[in-house]
Amino acid sequence: MDDPIKEKLRxxxxxxxxxxATGQGNLIGYLKELFPDSDExxxxxxxxxxxxxxxxxxxxxxxxxxxxxASKMSFDNNYFDAVxxxxxxxxxxxxxxxxxEMYRVLxxxxxxxxxxxxxxxxxxxQKTHVLLHHWWAAVDSATGIVHNETYSRNEILDMLAxxxxxxxxxxxYADPNDDAREEKRIKWMKDIYKDYFARIxxxxxxxxxxxxxxxxxxxxxxxxxxxxxxIGYVGKK
Ligand SMILES: C[S@@+](CC[C@H](N)C(=O)[O-])C[C@H]1O[C@@H](n2cnc3c(N)ncnc32)[C@H](O)[C@@H]1O
Numbered sequence: 402m403d404d405p406i407k408e409k410l411r412x413x414x415x416x417x418x419x420x421x422a423t424g425q426g427n428l429i430g431y432l433k434e435l436f437p438d439s440d441e442x443x444x445x446x447x448x449x450x451x452x453x454x455x456x457x458x459x460x461x462x463x464x465x466x467x468x469x470x471a472s473k474m475s476f477d478n479n480y481f482d483a484v485x486x487x488x489x490x491x492x493x494x495x496x497x498x499x500x501x502e503m504y505r506v507l508x509x510x511x512x513x514x515x516x517x518x519x520x521x522x523x524x525x526x527q528k529t530h531v532l533l534h535h536w537w538a539a540v541d542s543a544t545g546i547v548h549n550e551t552y553s554r555n556e557i558l559d560m561l562a563x564x565x566x567x568x569x570x571x572x573x574y575a576d577p578n579d580d581a582r583e584e585k586r587i588k589w590m591k592d593i594y595k596d597y598f599a600r601i602x603x604x605x606x607x608x609x610x611x612x613x614x615x616x617x618x619x620x621x622x623x624x625x626x627x628x629x630x631x632i633g634y635v636g637k638k
Contacts, residue, residue, distance in 0.1 A: 405572045406514075406633050410435050415482035415512065420444040421471045421503055422489035426455035428516070429464065432485060443481075445469040472498040476506040483507075487516040491538070491549045496560060504564050507638045513566055516574075518629040519554040526581035529617070529626040533590060536610070536617055540597045543606045554632055566636025574631045581625030590621055 415436040420428050423444030432442055444455050444466045455466045469475060472495050484503045490496050507513055520531045534551055541548035552560075558571075594614055601607050 406570060406635060407435060409570045409635070410512075413512070414438055416440045417481045417483075418442045419476070419481045419484045419503075419506065421484065421486045421499065422446055422492065423455055423466065424448075424451045424489075426458050426466070428485060428487040429455070429459055432483075436483065439463065441465060443467065445471060445474070447471065472502060474502050474506055478505055479508045479511075480506050481508060481511060483512040483514060485514040485516075488518070490515065490517045490557065490560070491551050492547060493549075494547045497563070500560060500564055504566075504638065509638050511638050512569065513561075513564070513636045513638065515557070515561060515634045516631055517557055518551055518631045519557060520551040520629075521553045521555075523629050524627070526579075526625045526627040527575070527629045529620055529624055530629045532620065533617055533626070534629070536614055537593070537597060539606070539610055539613070540601055543601055543604050543610065551629075557632055558634070561634055561636060564636065566638055568634075569637045570633070570635040572633045574633055576628065579627040581627050583625075586626060587621060590626060591618065594618060 416439055418432055418436060418439050418441070420426070420432060420442065423429065423446050426444055429442055429444060433439065440463065442464050444452075444464070445468070446452050446455070446466075447468065447470045449468050452466045452468045459466070471493070484507045486503065493499050503513055518531075518534070523531055531551060538548040538550050594617070598611060598614060601610050
């Protein structure tokens with residue numbers, strides 16, 4: 402798949418990079434591809450389990466992982482050349498506070514990058530992904546985990562516009578060759594469903610959420626699933 406952001410950032414050098422809500426470090430490899438000359442890529446997450454997994458995956462020099470709440474980072478102002486966030490805005494209780502922190506720790510002239518799927522303008526099989534995602538969010542919420550429904554594309558852009566960055570690049574990513582009937586992915590979605598289903602046993606929302614989940618499994622069989630289009634945003638401070 403073409404990557405317009407890679408193309409646009411080809412001649413830009415960044416030495417110190419922060420990946421906010423890094424999870425198991427899924428974005429780290431991509432950040433290293435974007436900025437191969439970087440001195441240090443730092444990943445933060447408030448989950449100790451995620452940080453442990455990320456450390457195991459990226460053990461070499463040039464990578465550092467710290468358990469930290471992204472709404473109260475311990476870094477100095479204007480510290481990083483680039484600050485990135487992927488697949489996480491809708492996982493935050495306070496997305497605006499975290500975006501403000503990302504801005505604070507970014508150097509003037511530095512790049513703030515956000516990658517996030519959105520809920521609107523998706524085709525039928527992508528809509529299965531969005532609706533499943535909203536069901537996962539409802540199950541997580543019933544078990545006390547912060548997980549909001551995905552935002553619309555404009556809601557994401559509005560949150561970013563409030564930071565006052567100079568817009569550098571905005572692209573939508575979807576794979577035109579994505580196969581809605583890919584067996585491996587459909588099985589994976591069904592396995593996740595079983596796992597989520599087990600997590601709400603005994604909760605007051607059980608009957609309602611199970612009914613909704615069963616409808617989604619029927620939808621999965623009827624229309625299949627492809628990954629929802631994601632926005633990639635790069636702004637300059
Ligand atoms: C869906 S994961 C995304 C992980 C990774 N960025 C990726 O693209 O795969 C969302 C992550 O946000 C983290 N998270 C949620 N709230 C946070 C906060 N206040 N501070 C730091 N991390 C947070 C969670 O622990 C989780 O690892």
